Amino acid sequence: MKWSRAVHHVEELARRCDTPSPVPMLPVTGLWVFGDLLGEPRDLDWAHVAVIVDLPVDDVPWLDIPRGGQHWAQAVRLREPLSCLWRSAAGPVWNHRIVRPALVWDSTDGVRESTLSALRDGLGHSVRLDAPTPSALQTQLDAELAVSLRSLRRQHRSYDDQRWRPGKLTPHADSLWRATDGYLDLLDAVNAPQ
Structure with a gap:
């Protein structure tokens, strides 16, 4: 997919996150982008996002889908070419696969227009988290x-x-x-x- 289309998909999802949750039992509190979309503009196969939920870490193990996650994903039309990983708000978003992500939306401050602008311009590196030690x-x-x-x-x-x-x-x-x-x-x- 074209770079602009990948950014468009992430932006649409961020805007959908900025409305009341369609699945009340799954409190989504953040949306991060990671991977190739934070690099140089080029055609991509996937746009990788991490969805943060306000659940204990034991309820959101690595590569699993939390209870209500499939319903939430359907309700907000989270599908290809977006690839989603779920993370608990009780722990860091980053790990060995989610490297230096960038915040796109959170339940406190809403959509991060500066992040979306940086993504559009191919400057995702400027809005990424620092790497952990x-x-x-x-x-x-x-x-x-x-x-x-x-x-x-x-x-x-x-x-x-x-x-x-x-x-x-x-x-x-x-x-x-x-x-x-x-x-x-x-x-x-x-x-x-x-």
């Missing part, structure tokens, strides 16, 4: 790995409880897959050579 990143990864392991165990139990019961197993299998994917991704990041 290596020790801060390692501490964050260790904390996220612990959250992810707890989630994996919960999802494994849930899958096992539902395995032989009547009804669809797909939602439980999908949740178990996401928990496994998140855990393995964090495990690789923690064990990667520095």
Whole structure:
């Protein structure tokens, strides 16, 4: 997709975030952009965003979707070419994959026009967060790995409880897959050579 179209998609989502939440049980409090859209203008496959929710970190494990997240995403028309990762407001937005993001919207101050303007002009680097120190990143990864392991165990139990019961197993299998994917991704990041 063209650069201008990617920025347009992010801007539309930010404006939709600036209205009352369509899913009251999922308090969305922030929208960040990260990845290629913060670099030099060029054609992109995806525009990556992080959606911040006011839930405990254990309710938003890495690469999982919080309860109500799919309904919220449908209601605000969050779909391709936007790629979304969910994060808890109780922790930092950044980690090993969300590197130096830029805030586009928050529930306190609304849409950040300066960020959108910088994105349009290909100057996303000027509105990004500073990189965490290596020790801060390692501490964050260790904390996220612990959250992810707890989630994996919960999802494994849930899958096992539902395995032989009547009804669809797909939602439980999908949740178990996401928990496994998140855990393995964090495990690789923690064990990667520095």
